[in-house]
Amino acid sequence: MGLPMIMVAPNGARRGRADHPALPVTTGQIADTAVACAAAGADALHLHVRDAEGGHSLDAGRYREAxxxxxxxxxxxxxxxxxxAAGIFDVATQLRCLREVQPRWASISVREVARDPDLAPQVYASCAAQGTxxxxxxxxxxDIAQLKDWQARGIVRPExxxxxxxxxxxxxxxxxxPGNLAPFRERLPGVRNWMVCAFGPQEHACLLEAARQGGALRVGFExxxxxxxxxxxxxxxASVRALRTLLESHSA
Known part of the structure; x- marks a missing residue:
């Protein structure tokens, strides 16, 4: 087993410093965390930004700053x-965020975009046009069934x-x-670019199983x-470092 890509998700939309004093909220804290996680073995970072009160935000200016x-x-x-969306934003706001930030890479919840079937084609067309x-x-x-439907109809591009x-x-x-992975793999057996995240005390065990099957991994306080x-x-x-140590102990 070779070492897979490790993405760190350091904060998420809902947790704050009250949940853990080292959870990053401000741009500076996120950047400091990114530096430490890269040194610990992370290859990528899943970015959430917060508003002035520390709440979840899709503000384009805050994204560009971060x-x-x-x-x-x-x-x-x-x-x-x-x-x-985190129960706050509608699909129009999500689409506006994508168009205004034009990021190189973005995560999109299938079930959230499906809330507005008329806008779903625009979400994926915009990403394709701007290279996101x-x-x-x-x-x-x-969610898998919805994705397959959009793929069959050409709303989601092959790439x-x-x-x-x-x-x-x-x-x-x-x-x-770890057994939670099987139903996903069975329903999307041909997908080549896949990643896993997990919750609770078996988070790293779940990620190890995903690595054994050739997946990329997302770990962190989110x-x-x-x-x-x-x-x-x-x-x-520390979580990234522990995961990397676990992976190395099982690598060829």
Whole structure:
């Protein structure tokens, strides 16, 4: 088993410093975290920005500021922005964010975009026109069926095949297990560009299983704050480092 791509998701849309004192919220904190995580072995970063009160934001100006800071501080780290609605934003706002930021890489929740079927074609057409690489967020079989429908109808382009399998998001206690990966792989057996994230004490075990099957990995405080013994990680970099050590111990 070779070492896969590791993406760090350091904050997410909902958690704050009250959840963990090392969770980054400001642009400076995110950049500091990015530097530490890159040194620990992260290849990419999943970027959420916050508003002045620390709430989830899709503000284009805040994204541009953060992207510029990351490009300056960690030029070798790939950065993916989120378009997550988080129960706050509609599809029109998500589309406007994509068009105004024009990021190189963005994650898009299939179930969120499906809320507005009239705008879904514009979301994917805009990404194709401006050169934004898309990663589809998939939570369950229904999301996979929706993605396949859009692919069959040409709404999603052939080159827009990358996916993130989210394991256990709606499981009791939001806890993931390595076996949660199988249904995703069975329903999308031919996908080549896939990544996994997971929740709870078996986060790293889930990611190890994904690596064994050839997937890329997403780790970090957006998904889990603690290790397999429910001990809090000191920071995101510690989680990245522990995951990389685990992967190396199982690599050929």
């Amino acid at each position: 992207l510029a800071e990351l490009a300056s501080r960690v030029p070798g780290l790939r950065v993916q922005i989120t378009t997550e 690489e898309v990663q589809h967020i998939l939570y369950d079989a229904g 827009q095949e990358a996916v993130l399998f989210v394991l256990g998001r709606y499981a009791p206690g939001q806890v993931s297990f 998904n889990s704050l603690s290790d397999h013994c429910n001990r809090p990680h000191p920071d995101n970099a």
